[in-house]
Amino acid sequence: VLTIWQLYLVGFAVGFFTVFFDVSYHSYLPRSSRANSCRGELEARDQPLCRPARRALGLAGVLGPGADRVGRRARGRASFAASRSSLPDPQEGDSADARRARGRPGMKAEVAEGLRWVLGNRYLRWIAASTATFNFFGNIIFAVYLVFAVRELGLRPA
């Protein structure tokens, strides 16, 4: 019943929402560490904590008794929401209007400028391409991995 096209869809959807999470937290870091010196270390601290937490929540969703597909997704989203809400808001006191008043052109123009920058830089272009490729297929793999482990390999949850 589960076809490859549904998996492509899942891979795409997970990636779509991940963009919002990643963009906001990647811009949160330079913003909150203007000194720049600890950027690499901050990144180092964040990654290993964040990803397994997400996986673990996903795992709980799949294996928990009575968990249905919707519940699993909801828990995945909830883990994003939880990680987001545990951060202090970097934009506090900095509304869209305030930014526009300072002469910033608004979101569409800024997104376009950012895309031009990424696509225009030879290194960033390929980093973006490779990251997009393996995030997409990684999402697909992890969507079926647990089902595969349980049904095909006969592993038990606990």
Added chain:
Amino acid sequence: VIGLVFAVSNVGYLVGALLANRCSRRFGVGPTIIIGAARLDSLLLLALAPESNPIPFLIAAQAISSMGVPIYNITQVSFRQAITPERIQGG
């Protein structure tokens, strides 16, 4: 069993995080990014896992691939933030 596989192989994240800086100092930023990206090849082990004894394959696949995550991300994101003007970093 599955929980155990995840618990054991997530140590890979920690190892990767500890290795990332050393790696980019030793091999350079570019090769380190490639090493980090090559991690996903290890996921082929998931498909190769034999039904009779799948667990070592799963642990190896996940441990190697999760070790690559921080190596790739730390290097790649730091590089990206270093060459991108602050103004367009979305702050």
